[in-house]
Amino acid sequence: MAECRIDVETLVRDVVAEAIEGQARPPCIEIGRLPPATGDPRLLRQVWANLISNAIKYSSKRPLPRIEVGGTEQPHASEYFVRDNGVGFNMEYAHKLFGVFQRLHRADEFRGTGVGLAIVQRVVARHGGTVSAHGAVDSGAEFSFRLPRGAAHA
Numbered sequence: 332m333a334e335c336r337i338d339v340e341t342l343v344r345d346v347v348a349e350a351i352e353g354q355a356r357p358p359c360i361e362i363g364r365l366p367p368a369t370g371d372p373r374l375l376r377q378v379w380a381n382l383i384s385n386a387i388k389y390s391s392k393r394p395l396p397r398i399e400v401g402g403t404e405q406p407h408a409s410e411y412f413v414r415d416n417g418v419g420f421n422m423e424y425a426h427k428l429f430g431v432f433q434r435l436h437r438a439d440e441f442r443g444t445g446v447g448l449a450i451v452q453r454v455v456a457r458h459g460g461t462v463s464a465h466g467a468v469d470s471g472a473e474f475s476f477r478l479p480r481g482a483a484h485a
């Protein structure tokens with residue numbers, strides 16, 4: 332696993348641009364301050380791509396989809412969140428979201444295979460970090476993760 336200093340703001344702008352490319356009515360995506368991270372650029376890009384594509388997908392049926400991305404710098408870690416005003420999920424099943432092939436929405440409602448968040452969880456854990464999810468049915472969702480700065484864990 333590579334260990335580089337990553338300009339997360341640039342990375343996220345890039346991922347967002349790619350995610351909304353060609354969409355006739357792209358959602359409003361507000362990108363706040365995003366502190367730098369240490370880690371594998373290819374793997375961390377995958378984390379952002381999965382979280383941002385979920386935020387876009389699960390808010391896509393709103394009249395005004397809105398996504399907010401931001402972060403804070405802690406003494407020894409960087410923390411990030413991706414928030415959307417989409418369909419949300421039942422917190423009772425939050426622990427299932429990061430499992431492989433676990434989905435809380437039917438495939439005829441939203442397409443997917445249920446691997447995106449499992450990848451997020453594995454990549455973040457490999458960097459010595461943690462992930463969490465908050466949401467409520469019909470009230471949007473927030474996914475956050477924390478990456479220690481400095482040595483990544485092999």
Ligand SMILES: Nc1ncnc2c1ncn2[C@@H]1O[C@H](COP(=O)(O)OP(=O)(O)OP(=O)(O)O)[C@@H](O)[C@H]1O
Pocket residue numbers: 381385386389415417418419420428433434435436442443444445446447448449466471472
């Ligand atoms: N932003 C979100 N809002 C509401 N529910 C979400 C959100 N992100 C994920 N989920 C729920 O968590 C489940 C797992 O997410 P995950 O990204 O692993 O799978 P997926 O999006 O269904 O498929 P894939 O990412 O493999 O295409 C989803 O099926 C959905 O029920």
Ligand SMILES: [Mg+2]
Pocket residue numbers: 381384385443446447448
């Ligand atoms: Mg997904």
